[in-house]
Amino acid sequence: MGDILSGLLALGDPKLLLLIVATTLAGTVIGVLPGLNATTGAALMLPFTLTMDPISATVVLATIYGSATFAGAITAILINTPGTSASATTCLDGYPLALRGEAGRALGVATIASTFGGLVSIGFLFVAAPLMARLAYDFGPPEYFALTLFGLSMLATIGGGSAVRNLIAGAFGVLLATVGVDLLTGVERYTFGTHALYDGIGFVPVMIGIFGIAELLRQSTQLDQERHLVAMSAVKLPGWADIRRIRTTVLRSTGIGTFIGVLPAEGATIASMISYNEARRWSPNRDNFGNGEIEGIAASEAANNAAIGGSLVPTLALGIPGSPTAAIILAGLLTQGLQPGPMLFAEQGEFLGVIFAALLVANLLFIAVGLGGAPIFARITTIPVRILWPLVFLFSIVGAYAxxxxxxxxxxxxxxxxxxxxxIRHGFSVVSLAIGLVLGAMVEQRLGQSVAMFRGEWWMLFTRPIALTFFALTLLALFGAQATHLIRKITRKEIAS
Amino acid sequence: MSDRIFGGIGLMLALLYVWRATIIPDSFMSDAVGPRAFPYGIAAVMALSSLWFLFKPDPEPEWPRAGRLAEIGLAALVMIAYAQLLPEIGFVIATAFAAAYLTWRLGSTLLQSAIIGVSTSLGIYVIFHLVLGLSLARGPLGI
Structure with missing residues (x-):
């Protein structure tokens, strides 16, 4: 409780408050621009946060994350193009409503659902992150090694794309992480004699490349899109009838979103998809889904915002990114020399409190932005790509250089x-690459420490129960799907014979 | 076919990586794992998943038409030239040209793109250098 208080007191600092308001607005702009999402936004902002203190830096990235995810709904409803992929399911019901002249109602529902999901999940973050970190308090290098390995193996299961593609991309990331001086042995590896690679390949320029510039190149292949704004009436808060209609959905979706956020590597996009499908399955109005059902909007928006707080839990408590954007936040922390985990909360006492307070302010600002600013922000989407993308390019370059x-x-x-x-063109996930790069160095370092701890007898790794559990989970993540497939095939054959 | 190409690239990368790993010198510090073991491990994962890909490729994806590919290639070339020229001619000039090129290829007329290029370049210079105090590459004009 004291932490919340000190966090809220930190908001008394006008500079910090101004920073939160400014980044909420910047995040909203990023979120409404189709093609730019929370991950791209955070990657582009990352280099500029490196000059700040770690708390402000994390506040900036987390606020961008939240507001960009929220703002995706505005474009989803008003121009039928999700501003971010996490709002793709919001289009399904938001746009039909907008076409019927009910854009204001749709935006009102999206705002309330987002804010509710966001607030509950930051509450969860505040409670769960220290608990999870306390669990990790007794972890030695072997447990951390097994845990990080498990985090990497989850890459095989992340949404879209085949497991093998994700594995290749992840292994490529880990491989890049070995470039530079090996911290344990002091030996130069893969530097090809160039001094520039001595410190290894930096997280930040890679993130800018794969999330910013790669997207620019992709957009350059699809130029001929025109965007039309739907005319809208004023946004209004949903009435009691609407609230009664969506309340169960909002609660369920908030739960789903938070849980999926906590899972390594899975973020807001998957959360909104699963929760939309679940809402349709359980709703008495299921036939209306896709034709402008407010429950659909509520499901998608509550879940994608709830995933944010959830995804920060393993990121801050264990150093395992809970979503693509969380991987960028983790990269920022590591670049600043902070190691997530129990020590982070112990050394940076106010850390969690300030992040909690900042996300609280950001979520409350969503109400103002959603109710008052939506039509203004929606106009931003009509900026032609020929002006927008060169700007993004320059922003990327300035950031990389800075x-x-x-x-x-x-x-x-x-x-x-x-x-x-x-x-991206060939279905390999750049998120896997990013997470492989961020976790790669950690895995190797912890393996080295463990083996040193066991005086070279590496099989001792398998004598630690917690580590063993994570190893089992790793195998399950990698081969679980194939194994069940195989078992099913065999049992079917037996039945047939 | 393209999956097989990617599988081949992955396998080559893994082999190259192992070859470079074998010539990593031993450490002067005694270390149980050593600097080579971990790279061998990743290379094995990379090689195995690439082999899997070579033998079980997914259905053929759609390749962009040759024109689009050339367009992307040119954009990439301009960016590389940009990075090379940055320290030579400075941020403002290099950026104005790069932005103008991209704007032109994204569908503006030549005059429009020149104007957009120069103004974005100057705009960014003002915001990042003069207001935020970031150091940008300096050119012969002193900016």
Whole structure:
């Protein structure tokens, strides 16, 4: 409780409050622009947060994350193009409502559902993150090694794309993480004699490349889209009848969203999809889904905002990113020299309190933005791509260069823009690459520490119960689907014979 | 076919990676795992999943038409040239050209793109350098 109080007191600092308001607005702009989402926004902002203190930096990234996810709904409803992929399911019912002249009602429902989902999940973050960190308090290197390995293996199961593709992308990320001086042995690896790679491949330019520039290249192949704004009446808060209609859905979706957020690597997009489907399955109005059912909007929006708080739990407590955007926040923390986990909360006492307070303010601002600003923000989407994308490109370059005034970082960002574009085109997840890169160094370091701890007898790793559990989960994540498939095949054959 | 190509690239990458790992020197510090074991492990994962891909490719994806591919290639070339020229001619000039090119390829007329290029470049310079105090690459004009 004291932490919440100190967090709220920190808001008394006008600079911090101004920062939160400014980033909420910036995040909203990023969210309404189709093609730019929370992950891209956070990646583009990442280099500029490196000059801030770690708490402000995390506040900026988390606020961008929240507001961009929320704002995706505005464009989903008004122009039938999700501003972010997490709002894709919001289009299904939001746009039909808007066409019937009920855009105001749709936006009102989206705002309430988002804010509710967001508030509950930051409450959850505040309670669950320290608890999870306390569990990890007794973890030694072997447990951390097994846990991080499990985090990596979850890449095989993340949404879309085949498991093998995700594994290749993840392994590529881990492989990149080994470039530079090995921290445990002091040996240079894969630097090809260039001084520039001595410190390894930086997280930040890679993130800018795969999330910013790669998206720009993809957009350059689809130019001929025109966007039409639906005329709208004033946004209004949903009446009692509407609230009664959506309340169960909002509660269920908030739960689903928070839970999926906590799972490693799965974020707002999957959360909104699953919760939309669940809402349709349980609703008495299921036949109306897709024709402008407010329950559909509520399900999608409550879940995608709830996923944010959820995804930050494992990120801050264990250093395992709970979503793509959380991976960027983790990269920021690590670049700043902070190690997530129990020590983070112990050393940076106010850390969680301030993040909690910041997200609280951001979520309350959503109501103002959603009710008052939606038509203004929606206009931003009509900015032609020929102006928008060169701007994003320049922003990426300035960011990459600003990290340490190095041209090498610009080249890395550009190279990963091209690599990322090719990967996306062919169904390889750039998120896997990002998480592999961030977790790769950690896995190796913890393996080295564990083996040193056991004086070289590495099989001792399998004598620790907690580590063993994570190893089992790792195998399950990697081979679970194939195993059940195989078992089913065999039992079917037996029945047939 | 394209999955097989990617599988091949993955396998090559894994092999190359292992080859470079074998020539990593030993450490002067004694270390139980050593600097090579971990790279071998990742290379194995990479090679196995690439092999899987070579033998069981997914259905053929759609490749962009040659024109689009050339367009992407050109955009990438401009970006590389941009990165190379950045320290030579400075941020403002290099950026104005790069932004103008991209704007033109994204569908503006030549005059429009020149105006947009110069103004975005100057705008970013003002915001990031003069207001936020970030250092941007300096050119012969001193900006």
């Amino acid at each position: 990290i340490r005034q190095s041209q090498v970082d610009v080249i890395i960002a550009l190279a990963f823009g091209v690599i990322g574009h090719l990967m």
